[in-house]
Amino acid sequence: MEHREKMNRNSMYFRFGVCIVTAFLSAVVLFVSLQSAGKALLDNYYIQSGYLQKENNRRLEAFQSFISKEKISIMDTDKIADWVKKQSVVSLQVYKGDTLLYDSDYPEGKNMPVFSFSGDYEDYEAYHLVQFIDQEGYVFLTGYYNQRFYTGITVASVLLSVLLLIGVVMREVHKVIRYICILNREIQILESGDLNYVITIQGKNELASMAEGLNSMRQSLREQMAGKEEAVRLNGKIITGMSHELRTPLTALMIYIEILRSNSQWDTEFIMTYIDKIEQKAREIKMLSDYIIAYSLEDKSAAIPEQDFEHRETGF
Incomplete structure (x- = not known):
């Protein structure tokens, strides 16, 4: 029973199973580490550089230029929605007084929540006074500008993790293929008639057992041929x-x-x-x-x- 368990532990099935599990766990650890480190670096960069605030101001200026150029009124929500759609990563809300007129989360206006703003707009950093063609209105503008960078980190983490998984598995496969090539070359040597060449035995798996069998067969053939030569x-x-x-x-x-x-x-x-x-x-x-x-x-x-x-x- 112990011999059978030992052979199972040394078998190629068992070793490949362990290799795949190890590769998968290593890939998961690498993915989590890269995600955590990448997001931490990005967050630190955004805080230090003020990137989000600068990008908000740039998009707000672009929105104001769009209003002035196209002569958009505060009630012209369809054109506002077209502009938001082109920006793709912008979230926009337009208020007339303290009433919500447009919310980019509800571009068709369906099921848009009834919202009445109370308080001072200046108390909220993301709210800005915008001059429409007919009157002024407050706009809440923010964006998911960093989302593409987070997506890039995720994609890079996945790729590197997959490469690690493939690399670990292929390393084990390379060992097996290299040993098979060695055995193939040595079998050709035996076929040429050199029965004194000793077959290489590596490890204790199925290939090693086959190599031991080849060595026993080689020794037996050599003894038989030596006996025949002596008889002749x-x-x-x-x-x-x-x-x-x-x-x-x-x-x-x-x-x-x-x-x-x-x-x-x-x-x-x-x-x-x-x-x-x-x-x-x-x-x-x-x-x-x-x-x-x-x-x-x-x-x-x-x-x-x-x-x-x-x-x-x-x-x-």
């Missing part, structure tokens, strides 16, 4: 010895025949003696030929032990 060497040595032994009785046989042929005056006993020797040598030749045939059929049980050739008599 021994067979060659034995067959060479058999050939030498076969020549010896053949030579003796030919000599005996020449002796008998050289003189026809030998007595019967002498002739029978040489006939017995010829028969003995013929039996030896037959025995050796049987051994050679047995070896050609790879019948190792019929083989002559190697030491027999070293101690066999070679005399006539």
Whole structure:
């Protein structure tokens, strides 16, 4: 059970799962950190530079120029709405006296809340007195000018977080692919016939188990080939010895025949003696030929032990 749990912890599935979870958590932490730091920097910049107030004043001047150029009356809410729509990030409210005439949050005028302003407009920084073509009116103007910067920070944070996530995962994938390339190259080395090359084993995952199997197969094949080479060497040595032994009785046989042929005056006993020797040598030749045939059929049980050739008599 412990071995199985250990293999599960070392498996590629488990490692990739841990890698993905780690990458996701790292990406979330990076996103939150970038968002917090970016917003803090922007807020500090807005406070220090007075950017929002300056932008409000610039948009208010643009609105006043629009009124003067187009001769807009305080009741001409349709044209005011068109101007606000072009600004996209501006929020505008127009008051006639203390009555709300236009609110950009309700551009069609539908369901616009009934609102009556009370108090002094000068007490509110965002309220400004604007000269329309027919009369003066108070305008509340502000904008979401910093929204695009906050959006930019969010987009940048998301992109960097995604890049971090992909980078962490791809780092693990790169390790696996690099190891697969190493194994592929080493398998090609084995295919070329170099069985002495040791397969690289990295880690304890499925690829490492495959590498161990390849090493065992390589070792087994090398031992089998070494055994075959040794068998071929021994067979060659034995067959060479058999050939030498076969020549010896053949030579003796030919000599005996020449002796008998050289003189026809030998007595019967002498002739029978040489006939017995010829028969003995013929039996030896037959025995050796049987051994050679047995070896050609790879019948190792019929083989002559190697030491027999070293101690066999070679005399006539």
